[in-house]
Amino acid sequence: MRDTIKDLRQAIASGESIHQETTLAGSAKSFQNLIDRAHAQGYEVTMLYVSLDSADKAVDRVASRVTKGGHGVDESDIRRRYESSLRNLEELSDSVDSLKIFDNSTAGYETIYERIDNQILVNMSEEYGLNIKSPQQEIDVETQRSLSFLQPMMQKSGMAQTGQSQNEAPRRSPEPPERGIEL
DSSP states (O other), X not given: OHHHHXXXXXXXXXXXXXXXXXXXXXXXXXXXXXXXXXXXXXOEEEEEEEEOSOHHHHHHHHHHHHHTTOOOOOHHHHHHHHHHHHHHHHHHTTTSSEEEEEEOSSXXXXXXXXXXXXXXXXXXXXXXXXXXXXXXXXXXXXXXXXXXXXXXXXXXXXXXXXXXXXXSOOOOOOOOOSOEEEO
């Protein structure tokens, strides 16, 4: 965990793009601070999260790895990290710019959640018992309520449904960042 945080801090300070593999089982606050620091420096933060459907399966995978000559991990550590990682995923989910969650419980990967920027493309998170936060969903509902309420007034004043004056030049999307971080 310390090396992960150190590597990410150095990358942010030097302005380089980086990807970092982590169990995400450490302190959510440390990860949140890094995400906030990266955003403040103009980074786009993407999280790719690969999970299993149970801690039991994680224990079995480590045992299988050991039989093939890989390193072992205490079962209690595996279970603790599994739960901590899922809690941190839920806590940090609305802090990253893009999030993709894969289930690797079977032979292939299944995408169970995908959000790019504020657009949710796949959402089976509830079926997997995950409480993935997406602030844009809440904002969209509120924005829709506001727009439906304001639409008659906007039409009378010559404003388009987007809230943009008809005489105003079209708004451009912000330029994509030149660098990013993947967790």
